[in-house]
Amino acid sequence: MLGQPQTAEFDHLASIIYYRVEDIQAAHETLCARGVQFEAGPRLVHKAHDHDLWLAFFRDVEGNLLALMSEVPHP
Numbered sequence: 785m786l787g788q789p790q791t792a793e794f795d796h797l798a799s800i801i802y803y804r805v806e807d808i809q810a811a812h813e814t815l816c817a818r819g820v821q822f823e824a825g826p827r828l829v830h831k832a833h834d835h836d837l838w839l840a841f842f843r844d845v846e847g848n849l850l851a852l853m854s855e856v857p858h859p
Contacts, residue, residue: 800841800849808838808854815842815852826852834858 805811808826816822823841830837840852 800851802839802851802853804853804855806854808840808852808856811852811854812840823849826854 803811812822812826820842823843826838826840828836829839835855835857838854838856842850842852844850
């Protein structure tokens with residue numbers, strides 16, 4: 785997913801890369817155990833009619849912002 789920066793903090797010559805994962809909680813736990821520092825834990829950011837969108841942001845070793853993204857279908 786590519787998007788426009790929503791605040792001045794992110795308005796620079798870079799893009800946020802979103803990694804789609806099936807289970808964002810498990811991916812977050814695995815990466816935390818491997819030393820990845822997240823900005824915050826997974827958060828529900830959007831409710832659609834058929835799924836919920838969850839995101840969790842982290843930075844690479846050069847300070848670039850990256851994210852995990854999960855579309856969780858409704859039962």
